[in-house]
Amino acid sequence: GAGVSQSPSNKVTEKGKDVELRCDPISGHTALYWYRQSLGQGLEFLIYFQGNSAPDKSGLPSDRFSAERTGGSVSTLTIQRTQQEDSAVYLCASSSTWLAGSGTGELFFGEGSRLTVL
């Protein structure tokens, strides 16, 4: 389909291993966001890419987390040396360019990658 695609949908890993989560946004969308959601909790902002600008990394919880967006399209979120508290659903969203205050800027979410760290 033409929506946001995330992979893997489920990932079980052992504590201390590295994981990579992939997001393929809607074609033409310039903005890409990563959030994570722990069970029963709200969405926690991680990182935001807008076009060719430097990403807003202010939400990354530690230096074990990093993300790239290659060619302004696909993004990879990498978690190094995973810990049990990293277990969550990692949600990616994209949107077309929006103007603050315009009321537009709908975020289209993927179905998420569920990460379980044993």
Add this chain to the structure above:
Amino acid sequence: RKEVEQDPGPFNVPEGATVAFNCTYSNSASQSFFWYRQDCRKEPKLLMSVYSSGNEDGRFTAQLNRASQYISLLIRDSKLSDSATYLCVVDNYGQNFVFGPGTRLSVLP
């Protein structure tokens, strides 16, 4: 103080009831406001944007009070299918979006 606060609920209401959710935000520079809906174990989806003058979409009405930094969502004639978590979303200095923790609604038959 959290950037976006909501009453977590749950709100348990009978079919046909009217229910209102409130949301407060701390960043006075925020310019865009939204309500998203999230079904259990699903991704969030846009319900409606919130405009300064207030706006209505069928059974749903959203209001914004900039002076009090307060947003509301009113659902009239609740349906079973309205059961979900409702997320208040605010932009952060016109950059990324901050999500509230969500308010859970259960509409009972």
